[in-house]
Amino acid sequence: MTLTDARLPRRPDNLVDSPETRMTTTKTRLQDLIDTELPLIQAPMAGVQGSALAIAVSNAGGLGSLPCAMLSIDTMRAELALMRAQSSRPFNLNFFCHAPPQPSAEREARWRAALAPFHAEYGIDPAGIGAGPGRAPFSHEVADVLAEFRPPVVSFHFGLPAPDLLARVRGWGAMVLASATTVIEARWLAAHGADVVIAQGLEAGGHRGIFLSDDLTTQVGLFALLPQILQAVDLPVIAAGGIADACGVAAAMALGAAGVQVGTAYLLCPEATTSAVHRAALASEAARHTALTNLFTGRPARGIVNRVMRELGPISAAAPEFPLATSAIAPLRAAAEAQGRGDFSPLWSGQNASGCKAVPAAQLTRELVASVA
Numbered sequence: 001m002t003l004t005d006a007r008l009p010r011r012p013d014n015l016v017d018s019p020e021t022r023m024t025t026t027k028t029r030l031q032d033l034i035d036t037e038l039p040l041i042q043a044p045m046a047g048v049q050g051s052a053l054a055i056a057v058s059n060a061g062g063l064g065s066l067p068c069a070m071l072s073i074d075t076m077r078a079e080l081a082l083m084r085a086q087s088s089r090p091f092n093l094n095f096f097c098h099a100p101p102q103p104s105a106e107r108e109a110r111w112r113a114a115l116a117p118f119h120a121e122y123g124i125d126p127a128g129i130g131a132g133p134g135r136a137p138f139s140h141e142v143a144d145v146l147a148e149f150r151p152p153v154v155s156f157h158f159g160l161p162a163p164d165l166l167a168r169v170r171g172w173g174a175m176v177l178a179s180a181t182t183v184i185e186a187r188w189l190a191a192h193g194a195d196v197v198i199a200q201g202l203e204a205g206g207h208r209g210i211f212l213s214d215d216l217t218t219q220v221g222l223f224a225l226l227p228q229i230l231q232a233v234d235l236p237v238i239a240a241g242g243i244a245d246a247c248g249v250a251a252a253m254a255l256g257a258a259g260v261q262v263g264t265a266y267l268l269c270p271e272a273t274t275s276a277v278h279r280a281a282l283a284s285e286a287a288r289h290t291a292l293t294n295l296f297t298g299r300p301a302r303g304i305v306n307r308v309m310r311e312l313g314p315i316s317a318a319a320p321e322f323p324l325a326t327s328a329i330a331p332l333r334a335a336a337e338a339q340g341r342g343d344f345s346p347l348w349s350g351q352n353a354s355g356c357k358a359v360p361a362a363q364l365t366r367e368l369v370a371s372v373a
C-alpha cells in the first residue's frame with residue numbers, strides 16, 4: 001500500500017466526517033503506513049541503546065529505532081550494517097535537527113562557576129575539561145551514508161532538516177516522522193513535509209522535541225495534546241509520553257492515534273545499554289520524581305531528580321546552549337558513576353516508569369500491544 005492510499009481514512013458508512021468525528025474516522029494505523037505487524041514504535045533513545053534494542057523490537061513486529069544523534073559516521077554505518085544483517089523488518093533512524101550554537105565564553109564561565117563547588121569536591125581541574133559528548137544535527141555527510149542503506153523510516157527531533165536535506169531523505173522513499181510538542185509545531189511539521197506527526201506529551205522521558213519556542217508553559221500532557229493535534233493536522237499521529245502498559249497503548253489508540261511510541265518502558269530491557277546507576281534509579285522509588293532539566297545538555301529534558309538537579313534547580317540560566325552544557329558536567333558524571341552514584345548523570349525517564357521491566361524487548365513489545373494488536 002502506498003502512503004497516499006494509506007492516508008485515506010477508512011470510514012464506516014454511518015459516520016459523518018466532522019471535527020467531532022475526526023478521531024473516529026481517521027483510523028489509519030501505523031501498520032498501514034509501514035510494513036510492521038504492530039502499531040508500536042520503540043522510541044529512539046540516544047545514549048542508552050544501540051542496534052540491539054532496535055533489532056529486537058523490529059523482529060518482534062514493532063518498529064525498532066536507532067538513535068543516531070550521538071553516533072560517529074563510522075559507528076552509524078556499522079550499526080546499520082548490523083541491523084540489515086540481523087533483521088529484514090522495517091526500522092527507523094532518528095536524528096536531531098538543532099542549529100549548532102555559537103559558543104559563548106561568558107556563558108561557559110558562568111556555567112563553570114555554578115559547577116565549581118562540585119568540581120572542587122571531586123578534585124576535577126576545570127582547566128583540563130575537554131569537549132563533552134557531542135550531538136550533531138542531521139547533515140549531508142550523514143545523508144550520504146543513509147543513501148547507501150535507504151532506511152524506510154527516518155524520524156526527527158527538534159523540527160525538520162533544511163528543505164534540500166529533507167528532499168534527499170524523501171528521494172529514497174523514506175517516510176518522515178517528526179515530534180511535535182504543541183499544536184503549532186504539529187501544523188508547522190505538516191506544512192514543511194512530515195508524513196507522520198509524533199505527539200510528544202509532557203510526560204515523556206528524555207529531551208522535549210520543542211522547537212518553535214522555548215516557553216515551557218506551552219508544553220502539555222499527552223491526553224490534552226493528542227486530540228488537539230488530531231484535529232489540527234490531516235496526518236497520522238503517533239502518541240508518545242507516559243505510555244507504559246497495554247491499557248495506555250489502548251487508550252492512546254482509542255483517542256485516534258495511529259500508533260504509539262514508547263521509550264522509558266524499554267530502559268531496563270537487557271538489549272538497552274542503560275547504565276547501572278540509571279537502571280537502579282528507574283527501579284527505585286526515586287523514579288516517581290522526575291522534572292524537566294537543562295543541566296545535562298542545555299535543552300529541557302525529563303529525568304529522575306538527582307543531587308545536581310536538587311542543588312542547582314532543574315533549570316539553570318547559566319547552562320550553555322544545547323549541546324554545550326554537556327562538557328563541564330561530564331567529568332562529574334564520570335567521577336560519581338565510578339563511585340556507583342547517579343548524582344550528576346542524566347537519568348532520563350518519563351513520568352511513568354511503572355512499565356520498566358528487565359525482560360527481553362520482544363516480550364515487552366508483545367505485552368504492550370496485548371489489547372490492540
Ligand SMILES: Cc1cc2nc3c(=O)[nH]c(=O)nc-3n(C[C@H](O)[C@H](O)[C@H](O)COP(=O)(O)O)c2cc1C
Nearest residue numbers: 043045046067157204205206241242263264348350
Ligand atoms: C532515555 C531517553 C532518551 C531519548 N532520546 C531521544 C532521542 O535520541 N531522539 C528522540 O527523538 N527522542 C528521544 N527520547 C524521547 C522519545 O522519543 C519519546 O518521546 C519518549 O520516550 C516517550 O515517552 P516515554 O519515555 O514516557 O515512553 C528519549 C527518551 C528517553 C527516555
